[in-house]
Amino acid sequence: MKNSEANLINYLYSQIDAGAFLFNKLGARVIPKSSVVLQGDEYLAEVFLAAEDTTQQPEIIINSRPYEVKDGKATYRINTNEPGTFKWSGLIKYKTPAGVIKNYPFSQEYQVTRPSVTMSATRMNVFYRGLDNPFDVGGGGIPHENLEVTMTNGQVVKSGNAFVIKPNELDELGRRTTVSVYAVIGNERRLMGTTKWRVKKVPDPVAQVAGHGGGTIRKERLLVEDGVMAVLEDFDFDFKYTVTQFNVQVSGAGGYVSVWESNNNRFTNEQKEQFRRLTPNSLVYIANIKARGDDGEVRDLDPISFKIM
Known part of the structure; x- marks a missing residue:
């Protein structure tokens, strides 16, 4: 009887975990x-x-x-x-x-979802040769460190989460540079998209005195000005031109007289002396103006003239 009870107890215990x-x-x-x-x-x-x-x-x-x-x-x-x-x-x-x-x-x-990227030039819809052109890329959720940008006629430098485009050719005869964006997904380098962009040279600046490119000016105002400035109008990039030379002619009753030269962007003492002798309705003609840009290129600027009030 005891053996039967023991066997029954063991059987019941085994059934507790039988399905576990x-x-x-x-x-x-x-x-x-x-x-x-x-x-x-x-x-x-x-x-x-x-x-x-x-x-x-x-x-x-x-x-x-x-x-x-x-x-x-x-x-x-x-x-x-x-x-x-x-x-x-x-x-x-x-x-x-x-x-x-x-x-x-x-x-x-x-x-x-389809692989996609958005590409945009931060400041303009073109690239300028000789400049650092900021370029933004959005990878649709792809981390920026997994994105790579290449171009056909220049250099691309990564700066933080943005890219800098440095083209080295102009967009002549309709040719454009092609920018391609690649993404590393897993262990695979995949092309995400390409776009074509125009490449231009930095525009010519305009010569100015006292913030004006010609017109009327008071003699007193002309006398306090230091020289001739080269200004890039409506240009968003941090790019500057410096005038390297210009000529001054003044006219009175006898028409234009001698030419006084400056080999930098400042009025010379001789030019200032001629300004002191000006009378109302006299003309000041500034020509042969040259300016050097931050890229080292020298541009010829259009002449400007002022009438003394």
Whole structure:
């Protein structure tokens, strides 16, 4: 009788765990909602402790097809050839210690978007030769450190999250430079897009005295001015020209007289002396004006003239 009772007790205890799974390995698992997060969105991930039974492998079926299982896991891999939202599902089959097969269905979906970038010149819609042209690139969620910019006729330098375009040829006869943007996605370098841009030289400046390129001026105002300035009008870049030489002629009742030269951007003492002798309605003619830009190129500027009030 006692043996029968003992056998019954052992049987009842064994049935308590008969349908339970037996695991012999634990490990931490992290499943992020997405590996790419746009600015302003939240990063979300599930963290949990996973238990494994290394003595047997589950059977994993995805989209009605069995997959190879290793270390309790199967890898689902599929090429994405077109954009859209795609669903996939499957079933995990696992045998309990009692020999019963239990099914665990699952389903997931993913979204495929076309690779895209936005490219814009920060200051103008053209590139200027000899200048550092700021260039912004947006990678549609791709980190800036994974973006690369190239061009056909110049140099591209990365500066923080922006790029600097340095073209070395002009846009002559309709030719344009092509800018290409590449992204490193995974371990693959992929072309994201190309655009064509005009390349121009920096425009010529205009000569000015007292902030004006000609017209009427008081003799007193002319006398307090230091010289002739070369000004780039409506140009957003930090680029300067400096006048390197100019001539001055003045006219009175007898017409234009001798020419007085300056070898820099300042009025000479001789030129100032002629200004002191000016009378109302006299003309001051400034010509043979040359200016050197920050790029070292010398430009010839149009002459300017003033009438004394």
